[in-house]
Amino acid sequence: METVIIILLILTSIVGLTLIIERAMALRRGKVLPEVVMTTARNCRSASDLPMLRSVCEQNSSPISRLLLFADTHRDWPKPETASALQTRARQEIAGMERGLFVMEIVVGAAPLMGLVGTVYGLILLFASIGKGGPTNDNSEFARGISTALNATMFGLMAAIPSLVAWSFFNRRVETLAIEMENVCDEFLRRHGAGESGNR
Numbered sequence: 001m002e003t004v005i006i007i008l009l010i011l012t013s014i015v016g017l018t019l020i021i022e023r024a025m026a027l028r029r030g031k032v033l034p035e036v037v038m039t040t041a042r043n044c045r046s047a048s049d050l051p052m053l054r055s056v057c058e059q060n061s062s063p064i065s066r067l068l069l070f071a072d073t074h075r076d077w078p079k080p081e082t083a084s085a086l087q088t089r090a091r092q093e094i095a096g097m098e099r100g101l102f103v104m105e106i107v108v109g110a111a112p113l114m115g116l117v118g119t120v121y122g123l124i125l126l127f128a129s130i131g132k133g134g135p136t137n138d139n140s141e142f143a144r145g146i147s148t149a150l151n152a153t154m155f156g157l158m159a160a161i162p163s164l165v166a167w168s169f170f171n172r173r174v175e176t177l178a179i180e181m182e183n184v185c186d187e188f189l190r191r192h193g194a195g196e197s198g199n200r
Helices: 002-026 035-043 047-059 063-073 079-097 101-131 139-192
Strands: none
Touching: 002 101, 002 139, 035 047, 035 063, 035 139, 047 063, 063 079, 063 139, 079 139, 101 139
């Protein structure tokens, strides 16, 4: 039982660490908001600049590139409809950016609970040894119970704490990047969107 709990906690730690590394790579600013795309979008002030923006977005695949291409494709729609469709598409991109965070959240909740199971099991061993004649008669069983309880607690916390910190950080990062993407897309629609009474 002790070995099973420790193995599960180690596997949980590996899953958490893998997700932390993967999300750290995926949520880099340059990955979500490539500077070349941002610069081109800021400099795109007339219809004649749109082909260049499309070309840059196609060459630099990223959430903001896909949103700008979507907005460009639908810019002849009435502005409210374009904004609504773009908002729906943005939610899809944000959901992609949040991929894996719910697993990290599960790790945050599950690891301490598994550690608690190990702690309780260790205490059961401890009290069982006491019940058989006291710790003085079998110090090895007493030590094993204490060791199991402490090891399980330690592994549970080691798995949960980094995942909790990373989960909080990445949620904040996604929120910040989403706001920046929204600002860029709003600016694009103001410059290139159809009028309120525009036609499809």
